[in-house]
Amino acid sequence: MIRVVKAGLFTTVQDLGRFHFRNKGVPVSGAMDAMAVRKANSLLENDLNAAVLEITMTGPTLQFEEPSYIVISGASLSVTLNNAPIKNYKVYKIHSGDVLSYGRLEKGFRGYLAVKGGLQMPLFLGSRSYYRPVTPKNTVVDGDVLPFEPTAEFHPKISEIKVDSYLDETKLGVYKGPEFHRFPKSEYDTLFKKVLQVSKENNRMAYQIVENGPGHQESMLTAATLPGTVQWTPSGKLIILMRDGQTTGGYPRILQLSDAAISILAQKKTGDHIQFNTVDQ
């Protein structure tokens, strides 16, 4: 198991999400940057859905009480293992008593820690992803204990991969949303030309954009939304729903982010730049 010495700013347990309860209003949750999690789990030859720690900006200090193997991925967070720096997307052996410490945020926003076999937290509605009220906790806190099955010996087929840095990418690939056609093409020409800024209103539920589009009077009945749905409110605000976003909404759903774009956006913080880029139109 892992003993959480210091929890960090906003550390959660996540897998790839909670499915089949959206029709009861339960958000899917799961890792914000699923791409980084899939790669980390692949290197450890885990189930891709194995539970990992999601670390936001300021990371934790963790002590391993049993042997295992780990991979860190996602943001660059100056991580050290027993005070020696370690790299993203590389398998490291862990001995009982080892201490993993997160330091300064260098690039990106969310890092991941995958452990051989995955974190063995209890399942709630088929998933280990933290989301209150489904799970009792919203975040990991100081003193928590995170169980895993110890692994003394493991010979990874591939022990390290090089990941082209998507952390600097600003272009978000988008598809048309169901209400796309309610607005004139000229609105999108303007919107797609603009470099947009991530507002301070950004979290696992949604990212808001600083720049407003024009206001409008398009109204619609409440309908289903998805992680990556771009909503345009009547006052002109752009809201991009993320993994913990509500499952229905009443604002026009003008665009839908590609899977890769959701991962790219998950690595953005307040003030970072993004730009929409069409995928299919």
Add this chain to the structure above:
Amino acid sequence: MSTFPITLQSFGPHAIQIQWPNTVSETILNDILAFESHLKNTLFVDDEKWEMVPAYTTLLVINRNSELTFLEWEAQLLEAYHQRPSTKRPKRFLWKLPVCYDMEFGLDLMEVSQKLQLSPKALIAQHTAQAYTVYGLGFLPGFMYLGGLPKILEVPRRTDPRLKVAEGSVGLAGKQTGIYPQESPGGWNIIGRCSVPMFNPKKKDPCFVSVGDKVQFHAISRSEYELHKIEGEVGIYKLEKSTIDD
């Protein structure tokens, strides 16, 4: 069986929306639910990757693992809709939900009574007089979008939203009435509190209500409220429900 002019919209690589005529109506809602159940038994029968979310006049079909080719699926879904055998929508229930309208819970009951020029007693009688149809579940886990509020109970939402509205609070806002399934911020006028939790993640089905069901509130006393809470904790509280006949 009525057939409506449905249209399909692409919604990213993993989802397709089916849109019925844009009117809030039980006939349309029932047709959506009948088609949803038909798809579950035919096109999507073996594949647990499919999910469907019905709400008001739309049905969203989602496949989180595959990229859906829109034109291909548009054709398949249209064909499935127009050639479906006459199926009834799945069985739906009317749930009787107990609400305590005590002042302690109904923080805005007096104010709303004055605004609507109804006595609190008359307001409660109006609120409990009919069943409301569940047109959607969303916004929060277990939150119901209810249709059928009598005009006499329409009151604007509060100008100053509360930072904390207690779990179970029953509110009025515009054409809507409903229950806050969790503690959350909110601007609805609070008139009572429901003694039954609308969302319980420990249950296999965390929310007993489904889209297409109906709910009817009935007034209970403060002591009945407390009794229900205790019965709920030890797991012996039983909700009153009946099957809705078409």
